[in-house]
Amino acid sequence: MLLLISPDSVEEALDCAKAAEYLDIVDVKKPDEGSLGANFPWVIREIRDAVPAAKPVSATVGDVPYKPGTVAQAALGAVVSGATYIKVGLYGCTTPDQGIEVMRAVVRAVKDHRPEALVVASGYADAHRVGCVNPLALPDIAARSGADAAMLDTAIKDGTRLFDHVPPDLCAEFVRLAHASGLLAALAGSVKQADLAPLTRIGTDIVGVRGAVCEGGDRNAGRIRPHLVAAFRAEMDRQAREHSATLPVVG
Numbered sequence: 001m002l003l004l005i006s007p008d009s010v011e012e013a014l015d016c017a018k019a020a021e022y023l024d025i026v027d028v029k030k031p032d033e034g035s036l037g038a039n040f041p042w043v044i045r046e047i048r049d050a051v052p053a054a055k056p057v058s059a060t061v062g063d064v065p066y067k068p069g070t071v072a073q074a075a076l077g078a079v080v081s082g083a084t085y086i087k088v089g090l091y092g093c094t095t096p097d098q099g100i101e102v103m104r105a106v107v108r109a110v111k112d113h114r115p116e117a118l119v120v121a122s123g124y125a126d127a128h129r130v131g132c133v134n135p136l137a138l139p140d141i142a143a144r145s146g147a148d149a150a151m152l153d154t155a156i157k158d159g160t161r162l163f164d165h166v167p168p169d170l171c172a173e174f175v176r177l178a179h180a181s182g183l184l185a186a187l188a189g190s191v192k193q194a195d196l197a198p199l200t201r202i203g204t205d206i207v208g209v210r211g212a213v214c215e216g217g218d219r220n221a222g223r224i225r226p227h228l229v230a231a232f233r234a235e236m237d238r239q240a241r242e243h244s245a246t247l248p249v250v251g
């Protein structure tokens, strides 16, 4: 499982750089503009320059409206600024067809510019609270639009977590559907260390985290701390070891 951490500024990205050995993807975000709030192009560029070249930089394009042209142009801005994972939160899409239309436009805009960039179609585990597309529709939306990954986060950051809205057995189904279409499955939403056992067991490819590695567990007032990233990674590695010990030996 890869660890994606979401700094909100160049200063926080520098703290991520200090913990670079413990994380896999640096995800540029602007939390005060929403769950998947988009940051400025110059911040993406500065963060790309600040973190080790071997670490991919991801950028969120926002909690986007159902406006394929607007979103495609924003996604191009993110990839031109140096991000190689482009995450789109389909906040304004109420049907799978709307999600596919937006994501097809994003995939074309991103891949015309940088074919190797990865496009992530993100929905929300608590979609029922904000009226957007069902979380289990995301793998199909991602597959039919040519995206590379399907993701879930939570739309409302009020202390409730991914599993409060989509319990582990349904997250397992999300992962199964994503894998059946050849996609990566990414899960986030106020994930804590205690959630890592089920996330590992169900085969999650990427876990996205902010609050759990901020001081005081506070994604808004707290700052990302390198020792919290290291501790989170240590627990991920422990869970991975425990899980592989339970797998049957083949051969």
Ligand SMILES: O=C[C@H](O)COP(=O)(O)O
Pocket (backbone or CB within 6 Å): 004, 005, 006, 027, 029, 153, 157, 188, 189, 190, 191, 208, 209, 210, 211, 212, 219
């Ligand atoms: O993409 C991951 C998000 O930044 C998750 O943030 P959170 O752990 O504070 O919900």
